[in-house]
Amino acid sequence: MKRVYFWSAKIQKRDLLLAILAIAIITVSIVCRVAAYENTVASAVSWKVANRVIVIDPGHGGMDPGAVGKAGTLEKDVVLEVAHKLKRLLSDAGAIVILTRESDSDLSGKAAGSAYEKKRRDLANRVAIANKNKADIYVSLHLNSFPSARWTGAQTFYQHGSAKAKLLAECVQAEIIKLLKNTDRQPLAENFYTTRQTAMPAVTVELGFLSNPREEQLLRQADYQDKMAVAIFSGIAKYFAEADNMGRKK
Ligand SMILES: [Zn+2]
Structure with a gap:
């Protein structure tokens, strides 16, 4: 047994x-x-x-570094890197992509003025690029920074009152959540000058918090920037697919 x-x-x-x-x-x-x-x-x-006109606006530049991380990372550098990566992905898929700045420069022009006036001109020129080119969408890239180091995660903001901007933000944020797997932040309505003044669906993607040391390290890494660009690209593609369906249903 x-x-x-x-x-x-x-x-x-x-x-x-x-x-x-x-x-x-x-x-x-x-x-x-x-x-x-x-x-x-x-x-x-x-x-x-394909054939969509997309304006990508990497925030700050030149004299204006934007947020600065503890390790010395500058917002203007990270958003420019991601903007170039995003431009490559979109261009390869046939989009007509315009960056508001291609290098480390601001758009305030040569005229004299106070820091406030220069900032105002800088933002107005970014808006003008999107409006003059009759862009289909406007995507502004920034980094977040808070006094407390505890906050993390990318978040997409859309122009309050625009259903298409809301859809674009939802598509982009959903891809960020899915691909980066480090945030459950949801899209939020806002009323920023640039997204208010642009005549097309407009969003601002805050790629993460420079005020969090771990996220600052991630934001400096080329492969993290690649992933972020892929997520935004994928969100933009899904937006156009859904917006076209919306148009057909109406
Ligand atoms: Zn910024």
Whole structure:
């Protein structure tokens, strides 16, 4: 009896291991299939950006560094890097992309004036670029900074009262949540000068908090910037797909 008992215990143990293995294989295959499906969905709609005029506005520049992290990271540098990466992705998919600044410069012009007047001119010129080019969407890039170091996570803001800007913000934020996996922040309505004055759906993506040391380190990394650019690109593509559907339903 004892031997039979050992034999059946062995069988049970083997069955259990096989069952665990089977569950693991099934789980991995489901996860892979879902990921592949989502990638297919993202690439299936990426052509939706073709021929769209997209203005990307990396905040600050030149004399104006924007927020400054404890490790010395400048907001103006990070947003410019991400803007260039985003431009490449969108251009490769056929979009007509205009950056409000291509390098470390501001848009206040040569005329004299107080710091306030220069800032005002800088922002007005960013708006003018979007409006003159009749952009389909305007995407402003900034970094957040708070006195407390505890806050983290990218967040997309949209112009209050614009249904299309809200949709764009929802699409971008959903992709940020999905791809970066480090925030559950939701899109928020706001009333910034640039998104208010631009004549098209306009959003501001705050890519993260420079005031959080861990997030500051992430924001400096090229691969994190790549991921951020992919998330925004994917959100923009999904926005155009959904906005077109909205138009058809109306
Ligand atoms: Zn800023």
